Amino acid sequence: MFEERGYKRTFYSAPQSVTSLVAAFLEPSITVAVFLAVTHWFDVPVGRSDLVLCLLIFALTFPGRNRFWDRPLNAAVDISTSWLGLMVILLLCGYATRSLHLFEPRVLLWWALITPALQWLLVFAGRKGIRRWAARPENRRSAVVVGAGALGVKVARAFQARGDIGLSFLGYFDDRADDRVDDDAAGQRLGNLKQLAPYIRQHGVHEVYITLPLGSQPRILELMEQVQGTTASIFFVPDVFGISIIQGRLQDMNGVPVVGLCETPFTGTNRLVKRLEDIVLSSVILVAISPLLLFIAIGVKLSSPGPVIFAQRRNGLDGEEIVVYKFRSMRTMDNGSVVPQATKGDPRITRFGAFLRRSSLDELPQFVNVLQGRMSIVGPRPHAVAHNEQYRQLIKAYMVRHKVKPGITGWAQVNGHRGETDTLEKMQARVEYDLEYLRNWSLGLDLQIIARTVKLVFFDRHAY
Secondary structure, three states, X not given: OOOXXXXXXXXXXXXXXHHHHHHHHHHHHHHHHHHHHHHHHOOOOOOHHHHHHHHHHHHHHOOOOOOOOOOHHHHHHHHHHHHHHHHHHHHHHHHHHOOXXXXXXXXXXXXXXXXXXXXXXXXXXXXXXXXXXXXXXXXXXXXXXXXXXXXXHHHHHHHHHOHHHOEEEEEEEOOOOHHHOOOOOOOOEEEOHHHHHHHHHHHOOOEEEEOOOHHHHHHXXXXXXXXOOOOOEEEEOOOOOOOOOEOEEEEEEOOEEEEEOEOOOOOOHHHHHHHHHHHHHHHHHHHHHHHHHHHHHHHHHHHOOOOOEEEEEEEOHHHOEEEEEEEOOEOOOOOOOOOOOOOOXXXXXXXXXXXXXXXXXXXXXXXXXXXXXXXXXXXOOOOEHHHHHXXXXXXXXXXXXXXXXXXXXXXXXXXXXXXXXXXXXHHHHHHHHHHHHHHOOOXXXXXXXXXXXXXXXXXXXOOO
């Protein structure tokens, strides 16, 4: 409901909405169905290799992302980038296993063109259908907000911004007068708290959202007793907007409701999907780039005296120290309590090392870290231990990024936050993107980040 930056998909409970369930199967089903349909259209028999490909693409695209709430243009861009990332992965798999010749080129071409277009058309049609369903008078539900403060206004704005959820906002209830409530709520106050229950019964209000502060607990309990005498659904909106919420969810612990505020997204099946993604992709990539690794190793050895691989101590999952591998790009190997960050024109960087850093090729040995289970392909970039100790004291929620394994590339890096972080503001921006990744993780987002990283490797000239 709250789609402001940093709060999208912040809280959710175990039951899935109908649209989420449909979206989970829509993308993988369309991908497989179009492949089989195109195969049939060209009268190509479906062989064992085709069935293996269908299983692979279903696994890589499940669960599909819910794009029914996205704007059409945003949905088109997201579908295109995710599909491009999937195509790159499949091509790498085919190249590494030497199986590309097993598939009819015409089938692959038309499948690659039709699938994203059909996905977008169905998402667009679904969005239109949801809006039309929500606009029907018999499907609309009325809602009031208790508390005309800043949080109450946030809730009301969420209703108004999402007209497709079928809620009609009626107004606020608050004991304060109009001149003492939030400016945006003044004039929309329907009465005080004692008038709430009679108003609900008289106007048939369907939903009540309580946004009073936790300090008003006695008033909230009294209000609950009154409202529970009606048929309205009751929702309590805690004032947690000052907290960096990661994967917030409502859980049941042996009959005791527990609200999670900060949790890793990689639990249960998500953990399994993430690990399979890392093992499959890193294995394929290492096989495909093995000649390049050998070439780079020779170049590093010839560029300056010292080892080819630089093993640096960094913080990994849950803040534990790990060893991260890189091709050495400097004449020195700083790994102590104080590690100066690399800067533009840094004299420590060799000429060949500058090329490696600019193209991110110095990070390639970290695919070995991924196979070891220390890192993921996509995740927050690991910082040197010395930098972690510095920034954990300066940036709010900095260590939350360690709720997941560090990554070779990440959401921050594909959004312009690569290279030197010479100011606190730059590091804060990088951390905010890392936390946004934790809040909104999906397999599709990982594929999108991988595809955008490939583009940056060839076209970005700002890293060093």
